[in-house]
Amino acid sequence: MANTYYEILGLRASASQEEIKRAYRKRAMESHPDVNPTPGAAEVFVQINEAYAILSDSQKRLVYNQKLRDHAARAAGNAYAQQAASNPREDAYRQMVQQAKAQAAASANMNYQEFKRSRFGQAEASVFLYLQFLVLGMFFLLGTLILLLPFAAIFLIDWKAVFAGLVLIPVAFKIYEEGWRGLKQLKASL
Numbered sequence: 001m002a003n004t005y006y007e008i009l010g011l012r013a014s015a016s017q018e019e020i021k022r023a024y025r026k027r028a029m030e031s032h033p034d035v036n037p038t039p040g041a042a043e044v045f046v047q048i049n050e051a052y053a054i055l056s057d058s059q060k061r062l063v064y065n066q067k068l069r070d071h072a073a074r075a076a077g078n079a080y081a082q083q084a085a086s087n088p089r090e091d092a093y094r095q096m097v098q099q100a101k102a103q104a105a106a107s108a109n110m111n112y113q114e115f116k117r118s119r120f121g122q123a124e125a126s127v128f129l130y131l132q133f134l135v136l137g138m139f140f141l142l143g144t145l146i147l148l149l150p151f152a153a154i155f156l157i158d159w160k161a162v163f164a165g166l167v168l169i170p171v172a173f174k175i176y177e178e179g180w181r182g183l184k185q186l187k188a189s190l
Contacts, residue, residue, distance in 0.1 A: 004068060005051035013065065017056065024052040034112035042108050049104030050097070060096050067093055132186050139179035146172035 006013050009023040028049065029035070033042040054060045107115055146168050 003047075005055050005064065008047050008051040009055065011055075013068070015055075017058075020052065020055050024048065024056070028052070028107075028115075032112050032115060033108060046101070046104040046108050049107045050100045053100035053103050054096065060100075063093055063096060132182070136179050136182050136186070139175055139182065143172045143175040143179065146175065 004013075006015065009015075009020065009027060011019060011023050015023070028045065031041055031045045031048055033045055036045075054064050149168060
């Protein structure tokens with residue numbers, strides 16, 4: 001094991017799932033063969049995807065960490081670790097790595113836009129949708145506050161404020177109209 005999966009992603013072994021996801025996203029976007037024309041970019045991209053496939057799954061990560069510990073113990077000459085090489089977990093580990101390599105190769109064969117959409121598009125779309133609903137909610141809240149201003153002014157302030165509030169009512173309806181238009185467009189895009 002010349003490079004560990006942690007080294008491939010540029011992480012410590014104690015990295016959190018969020019750190020793994022962030023490092024993967026950064027490195028995958030930089031090293032995709034469609035974006036990075038340097039020789040060997042495809043192999044690096046496959047290694048990055050393989051590392052993420054193992055480290056992002058908590059069960060696979062546990063097995064991989066145990067494999068790293070066993071490897072370190074073998075390197076230190078521990079007799080128990082020498083016996084661990086024939087462990088049934090070794091076959092499971094090899095199968096897990098083969099699956100990760102196959103998945104990584106499939107990602108490398110996608111063009112950049114397909115890869116980006118398949119891995120990251122869903123998260124970006126949901127964040128964008130959330131922000132759109134947030135902006136529309138602010139429109140409706142602002143319109144409601146402007147509509148309620150004249151009634152609050154009657155009890156709290158003098159008649160000049162009521163008059164100013166009544167002048168603002170058309171503005172509130174325009175804000176509501178824009179909010180409804182935005183909501184309809186958002187609904188149509190879903």
